[in-house]
Amino acid sequence: MSRFKRNGKIDSRAGFKTQTQESPxxxxxxxxxxxxxxxxxxxxxxxxxxxxxxxxxxxxxxxxxxxxxxxxxxxxxxxxxxxxxxxxxxxxxxxxxxxxxxxxxxxxxxxxxxxxxxxxxxxxxxxxxxxxxxxxxxxxxxxxxxxxxxxxxxxxxxxxLEELPDGVGQLEMLDDIDLSNNEMTTLPESLGNLTHLVKLNVSYNKLKSLPHGISGLKSLKLLDCTRNQLESVPPVLANMASLEQLYLRHNKLSCLPEFPSCQTLKELHLGNNRIEVLGAEHLSHLSALSVLELRDNKVKTLPDDITLLKDLERLDLVNNDISSLPCALGNMPKLKILSLEGNPLRAIRRDLLTKGTNELLKYLRSRIEEAPGDPFKDAPNTAMTLPSQATINVHAIKTLKALNYSEKQEASIPDEVFDVVDSSPVTSVNFSKNLLTALPPRIMELKDTLTDINLGCNKLTSIPADFSVLKCLLQIDLRNNLLTSLPLELEALTKLRTIILSFNRFKVFPDVLYRLENLEAILMCNNQVGSIDPAQLKGLEKLSSLDLQNNDIMQVPPELGNCTSLRALMLDGNPFRNPRAAILAKGTDAVLEYLRGRIPT
Known part of the structure; x- marks a missing residue:
């Protein structure tokens, strides 16, 4: 009788029901x-x-x-x-x-x-x-x-996938294959049989070389080899008669690919490699190029022959070692975007660089008649030799207002270096590529005029609070050091526009950066930063470049999409799942739009 009780847990009608399982x-x-x-x-x-x-x-x-x-x-x-x-x-x-x-x-x-x-x-x-x-x-x-x-x-x-079988060459009608984000170390020669292939993506693998058979891809327009372990590229790539876009970012290339002839290539992306030399022999075959991206390499000079690239519209040289520009660059008819942030340029005023590409090209054109080539290349030797056997170019100090004591492998800056300055109004200091473990105390003597300081490639573990007395600073380069934090006192640097903190040991985005309202560029690639605060970042209304590549960001906050002042947002090489690589590849505007679409309503 208990099964019929009204307060019982057993349904009295259960015996009359047929149990049906709902289909998925x-x-x-x-x-x-x-x-x-x-x-x-x-x-x-x-x-x-x-x-x-x-x-x-x-x-x-x-x-x-x-x-x-x-x-x-x-x-x-x-x-x-x-x-x-x-x-x-x-x-x-x-x-x-x-x-x-x-x-x-x-x-x-x-x-x-x-x-x-x-x-x-x-x-x-x-x-x-x-x-x-x-x-x-x-x-x-x-x-x-x-x-x-x-x-x-x-x-x-x-x-x-650790390998791609030779059988893939039998898919003769294939026009798009995406093999990115796998574990492949080689590609089969049979890939060259895919004569209808238009897009081939092998990015984010472990490739050390490309097969010569790849030259058979006569219809290929896009080849993406981003983030592999390539040390060279076979010249036979030039035989791909339709190739328009070639992505070789984040590899181990030491020079530009040398193609005998490549009349169709429009975009060449070579960022984050080890390229030091850019010569005429690398450029003569790229007559149709409209985009050349070389950011985060070690390029020291640009040849005058860069004018061979008559169709070039975008030249990205961010974070290299370029100290001067050829004046001939000003005569490139189609160049619209020239990115030079993070270079130790000494012959061009910092304020001129911030005025944009048109003003910079106009300035270079004006120098062609005045002084072809480097105006200080043949300057008389007015240097004095210090006990450390270092050479200080007094002419540069007097004329360019630039103090250069770089690449000396010194653990400290001799007092004689600052003595040479005397009362000259120095605006630029370059102490990069030394062995400094602490900031030279006498740098504070330049507080009234110093606008640009390069301390990159040293062994600095901290920045002292009194660094904040350099209130005229517009750019600080601290790349390749051992920094983990920045003092809050740096908020006194109200004029600061660019700060380069790449290749350090930051685990937390420095809070003081949110307080520097005039910042236009923050470059923090290759650290261990785990998160950013989009609400505070939005307060930096002038921020146009934010480089957070190769950090430990697990999640990109959707609210970052509200930072509409950003024109260059770089997030590659972080462990987050969204946005996916396809979205990142579309550029900053697409990423910001995607993030805004994910903001909870």
Whole structure:
């Protein structure tokens, strides 16, 4: 009698019910797929694909088995073969061999799952044109995959692939393949058989070289080899007659690729390498180039022959070792963007650099008639030799207002260096590439005139609070030191526009930077910064460049999208998942727009 009690926990009508388990795929969705030929099951938490999906075009609908009447629009016997199946963002760890029951598939998308293997029957999908297997856990690919002769797009990024089989060369109709973010150390020579390939992305792998067979890619327009271990690029790349965009950022290249002839290349991205020399032999073959990106290298000089690049529109030389510019640069007819932040330029006033590309080019043109070449290259030797055998160019101090004592490998700056200055109004100091462990105390003597100081490539572990007396500073370069923090007293540097803190040991974004309202550029790549405060960052209304590449940022706050003053936001090389690499590649505006779209409402 207890099972009939009203207050009991057992339902008195339980014996009269039939227990039915709700299908993870609604019947109405299957019926719609029979008429449209498309089925979207993305983001449904599926751990396996129901048999009703695989047998969609094989079995008769359940309604038909119940002898129900059908209208003209519900004639199941007139169903359309399934051509598009979307299974992304589920929890699938296996794909059934029953995929062969959908031979009409043109698009199969199973990205963002947990697949470790693929069924052999995938090779029976002879009509398949687009296959998205990205963001899974695939370590190898079945040979049957290479039977898909009509495949045009193959997405394999974000997997665990250590090699790409030679069989890929059989996919002769392929025009887009993405192999980024895997573990590959080599590529097969058979890639060159893909004569219809337009886009090849092998970024974020462990490639040490490129196969010579790659020169067979006659239709290739974009080749992305970002963040690998390439030390050289084979000259045969020039044989790719359609190549327009070449990305070689974050590799180990020591010089520009030397192509015998490359008349189609429009964009060459070589940032974050080890390039020191840029000579005429590197430029003569790049006549069609419109973008040359060389940021974060070790380039010391630009040749006059850079004017050979008559179609160049953007030249990015941020964070190099360039001390002077050829005046001929001013005569480049199409140059619209010239980025030079983070270089120890000594012959050009800092305020001129901040006025933009047009003013800088105008200035260089004006110098061509006055003094072709370097105006101080043949200056008389007025230097004095100090006990340390260092040479101080007194002419530079008197004329350029620049004090240069760099690359001496000294642990301290001799007093004689400051004695030479005497009462001269020095505006620029370069003590880079020494062994300094502390700031030279006598630097404070220059507080009334000093606007630019370069202390990069030393062994500084801290910056003293009294550094804040240098209130005229516009730029500070502290790259390649051992810094972990900055004193709050630096907020007194109200005129500061650029600060370079790259290659240090910061784990926290320095709080004082949020208080320097006139900052235009903060360069902090290659540190260990874990987060930033977008609310405080938004207060820096003049900030246009923020470089946080190669840090430890796990999550990019969506509110960063509100920092609309940013024109260059660099976030590559951080462990966050979103925004994905495809968004980052589109540039700052696209990233900011993406972030704004994710702000909770």
């Amino acid at each position: 795929v609604p019947r109405g969705l299957l019926n719609a797929a029979r008429s449209s030929g498309q089925l979207n099951l993305s983001g449904r938490g599926l751990t396996e694909v129901p048999q009703s999906v695989w047998r969609l075009n094989v079995d008769t609908p359940e309604e038909a088995q119940q002898n129900l009447s059908f209208g003209a629009s519900d004639r199941w016997w007139e169903q359309t073969d399934l051509t598009k199946l979307l299974l992304s963002s589920n929890k699938l760890d296996v794909l059934s061999e029953d995929v062969r029951l959908l031979p009409a598939l043109v698009v199969l998308d199973v990205h963002d799952n947990k697949l470790t293997t693929l069924p052999k029957s995938i090779g029976e999908l002879e009509n398949l044109q687009k296959l998205n297997l990205s963001h899974n856990k695939l370590k190898e690919l079945p040979e049957e995959l290479w039977l898909l002769k009509n495949l045009r797009t193959l997405q394999l990024q974000q997997n665990l």
